[in-house]
Amino acid sequence: MSNISLPRRGAALAAALMSASLVLTACGGGGDDSGAEPAATGSVEPAATGSAKASETRSVKAENGTIEIPAAPQRIVTIGNTNLPFIDLGGKPVGVTEVSPSELGVLPAEQKTVYEAAEVVGSDGGEVDLEKLAGLKPDLILVQFHSSDWDKVGKRLESIAPTVFWGLDTEWKAFADAIAEAGNVADALSQQKAEFTAKVAKIKETYRKVIDGTSFVDVSRGSWNDPGTFYIADIGCSEIARDDIGLDLPEAAEGKDPLAYESLPFEQIGELSKYDVITYPVDAQGRPMEPFVPVVETNTWKSLPAVSSGRALGVFCPGNNSYGPVIRYLDSLDSALATLPAAK
Template sequence: MSNTPLRRRGAALATALMSASLVLTACGGGGGGDTVRKAAETRSVKAENGTIKVPVGPQRIVTIGNTNLPFIDLGGKPVGVTELSRSELEVLPEEQKTVYEAAEVVGSSGGEVDVEKLAALKPDLILVQFHSNDWDKVGKRLETIAPTVYWGLDTEWKAFADAIAEAGNVTDALSQQKAAFTKKVAKIQATYGKIIAGSSFVDVSRGDWNDPATFHIADIGCSEIARDDIGLNLPEAAEGKDPLAYEALPFEQIGKLSKYDVITYPVDAEGKPTKPFVPVIETNTWKALPAVSSGRALGVFCPGNNSYGPVNRYLDSLDSALATLPAKK
């Protein structure tokens, strides 16, 4: 996913999407006859476009929109994908980038899918998540090509991972990632519990989509993990209001961050401030913040927040960052 934070996703589909009763096996497992049989058998999953009969063991999967990265992260090998941005590709582990580059690009990540090119791949399953307007443009055509499972943009990320793993037959990898997630969360809470309980945090960011000389308070994306799963005291929008991240704040308001004990900000995989955020840390106002001058401004790497793999990498970075906090005087 890109650095643009996604909206908080509701968990409404989680129970329905786990309704299939057949036991799944890993893609490509078993002998040739077993693979053919599993590809021919079907089961039902429920998604935003209804109850869909999908292959038990799909062999030729096309991923569209936000399903690209979660499916690949779970060990899937799609035959067709939609385009990823440069920023998304830059944070991918090398082996996942290789899988993505081996697939055929069938169009952009929106509704501009080359349906004929996609059909030529002869998929037996299509996984889709994008805006409902894009679904209105191409959804019915996709459904004529192969079983198509569609999720809206407000699907909560954990439910989304569950659903993709089930539909795409990659549940073994999901179980391992979930176990790692639970372990990492527990470690951070146990190690830094007192710091977390006694400190106010703010997550600030700036993307390449922000206007010059503006930044934003990040209350969606990886900061949701820190707040909702780890328990960091982070600001968030009031119920029913747009996320704070949607409001561009002028640099003149950087000084207001002085009321927080700890500031987190975006860095790349090497720990360097992301290019869009560099103008923020170059301001004198940023340098004068108490959290910055006292070593309580923490760079944290967030490669994405729509599947367990990148979230686990984020937790590793957050763990390392919290370990650098000086003791309170």
């Protein structure tokens, strides 16, 4: 499973949130003998590390090759989808790019404080100010965005500081491993992995009979969906429920696009009656997420057997790109499964 939230994945959804191309606001110069583009005009130079530890390096492998990075980086800038996973692991970036209000809104208070303390070097629209970035004198830049954007700007970023790049299809657990290694926050990762493993084992043991004998379907709706449509979720947090917990959830046939890429009309809500349990998205307070409200307000939804019998479960998914939000999702799923009659 990749670590990209649903709106950034599908062909139909790509226009909404997926591959925002980076438009570099600093102007490039005429190049040098290496063929790499300069970071910006005028006085902007690659950040110098200068400290005694600067000579202590180690190698990490990423999509842009084997990169020599500081053994203990102190001034890290995160770009794209690396922002929140690095902070989730206890990292304190000196520079970040913007995240959406919805992503920021579900962060734990302490992580939000860390994010807001960093210098914003680019907007959610994908613009990165190279002069501002270089002025932070980073000793490491962590990047995840579309590979086509890397082709456009990778050399510019690498001219400022060692840069580690991952593409959008990096599986979320591998992504956490890689960020922890590059960002020197492996201790926090070990703790999170242990907690994740324990929670998965607890849920599987506690609800073994429910899991083995129940058909589930995870349905959702995003702000990008056309009016009067919803989708069956088979990626994102539902993928964790299926692959790690073992819930019997529908998924696309091998080699086919995820079911989540297809918008279904409200007229097909009634077809959900063939499933024993329905899960749907709620916020941290247990209220249906705003884009999903039109679904729960339909008479067809209200008349579904799962809904009328208390087997429609609201589950909170703050994200699926690092262990912290996934653990919060598992807590919500645990609480939701506990309300099923078969679990009592």
